[in-house]
Amino acid sequence: MLKKVIGLICWCLVALATQGQPLTTLVYNGTKMLPLGRYFQIYEDTTQMLEIEQLRQLPPTVFQKTEKNAPNFEVRKSKIWLKLTLQNQNQEPLFLLCDEENIFKLELYVIDAKDSVMYYKTGFLENYNSRFFQNNQLTLPLGTHPQTLYIGISGDATLLASMYVASEKALASWQHWNDTFEGVFLGWMLLVLLYNLFIFVQLRERLYLTYCVYVITCSFVVIRLEGIGFDLLWPEYPSFNRWIDTPSVINTWLVILFAMQFLQTKAIVPRLHRILQVYLGIVCCLPLLEFFNIRPLSNNLTMLSFLISCALLMTTAITVFWKGLQQARFYLLGWTVFLGSVVVITLWKMGIITSTHFLVYNAFPIGTMLEAALFSFALADRFRIFRQEADDARSLSLKRLEENEKLLTEYQRVQEQNRQLQQKNSHVILKDAPQPLKRLSVPSMNGMLLLPLSDIIHLQAMGSYCTIFLTNQKKVMASKPLADFEPFLVENEFMRVHKSHLINLRQVVRYVKGDGGTLVMTDESEVSVSRTKKAELLAILGI
Secondary structure (H helix, E strand, O other): OHHHHHHHHHHHHHHHHHOOOOOOEEEEOOOOOEEOHHHOEEEEEOOOOOOHHHHHHOOHHHOEEOOOOOOEEEEOOOEEEEEEEEEEOOOOOEEEEEOOOOOOEEEEEEEEOOOOEEEEEEOOOOOHHHOOOOOOOEEEEEEOOEEEEEEEEEOOOEEEOOEEEEEHHHHHHHHHHHHHHHHHHHHHHHHHHHHHHHHHHHHOOHHHHHHHHHHHHHHHHHHHHOOHHHHHOOOOOHHHHHOOHHHHHHHHHHHHHHHHHHOOHHHHOHHHHHHHHHHHHHHHOOHHHHHOOOHHHHHHHHHHHHHHHHHHHHHHHHHHHHOOOOOHHHHHHHHHHHHHHHHHHHHHHOOOOOOOOHHHHOHHHHHHHHHHHHHHHHHHHHHHHHHHHHHHHHHHHHHHHHHHHHHHHHHHHHHHHHHHHHHOOOOOOOOOOOOOOOEEEEEEOOEEEEEEHHHEEEEEEEOOEEEEEEOOOOEEEEOOOHHHHHHHHHOOOEEEEEOOEEEEHHHEEEEEOOOOOEEEEOOOOEEEOOHHHHHHHHHHHOO
8 A cells, every 4th residue: 555655656746747848759649630849849050051960960958848839939040940759650651731931941851760861841932843732831741650850940030830740631631621711711801802892883982992902902911821822823933922021011001091091080089090190101111121131120020010000900999989980899899809819829829829729720810801791891880870870861851841841831821811911902011031941962872962051060071071960969971071061151151160170150059268269069069169260250259
């Protein structure tokens, strides 16, 4: 009994001592793909001249170990050598799969049980026809009884050792699911593109065109990251794969431009709008770094710009939604889902998430698909809101038109009575005839609206659009800028009190003193007055 207790204690001590230590030998005895990151021993070759003879002579102490599924070596000018001890318990040949697109050159030395050496070379700057399997991933054979692997990787961007070992059956199954998913992704993005392109053709609204271009660049970034572009579009031009940062920068520029237009930042959050404009100018300069081959700085600043863009757009979307722009909800949801996918794939590559589930591995393209769908919902919701506003405005206009017609009918009836009385030498004093109803012609998505001037409280500029606020707590979006309405309205007791506001003077309730001051309208809304318009306004109001 005592011996069993001592043996159990010793086993526990050994388990505790070895817990958390990196694994040294990979034993493959299944039919699944296994990640290699935790089995790698790493050596940095600053000379980039080492070959197999020199590598085998290196002492074991110069190799560093890691516990990450996909070790990240950031941007380095040197070559990284990954040593792996492998034991295959199956009688089937094994394969090495590398799914990282930034590896420009990959070299593999395979030492088998007979101490013979096999050498392979591939990479995204190598000729596409030199690949063992001509698909969008880097796949190399390991043979049936590989014992030691030396894998050399190099590139100008962030080096990520995301590699797997698999049997032929496991590799074929993985490739099947991968090809199926890539087909679904491309089909989904094409459907989103065609849907929004159709709406753009119908409405001729620039926002939809901006979103279509964004969908194209977003799809291009993903097919570039997944190696699909090299596989299908430019297999004869491997040097094109060197352009890593520029497509991402263009995509970042477009998503910011789309956000500024969709969230109406110029009118709702002018301070954030100016910040985004300055930031867009800075982002436009980043491709110059890659053009002049300033690689480490280019890659680092591109990653930094992505993080800053995420923070800026999330802050802008939350602020605009908080200020009452309902159409921002789907945008905010789509951006949140996309950021969630980025967090998942980042944690997976850092080794914090160890699962190799299909959804984890493809988190980024899945997040891109969901983002594209939710942004399309946001555009559709925007169209629904504008249409509802136009319907409400049309109802109000019809109501006022009916009231005016009743007044005209009553006036005509009294006029006829007066004529009859005059014939009998009687005199009836009539009130002034009701004036024809003055209306403002407003182009909208549903056609031309005719809004009574008496029902308009104020107009607010929204870039190339204009929001018109009405007396029934409704509003309508006009597809014309504020300046186009100004000449007609200022002749009918309206006044431009701010570069973004045109008010109905009959709808002013009170004036609040300030630098320029603030007007409180009949619907309790507040309109800012510019300092240059203050004196003229006070004179008109008799203050």
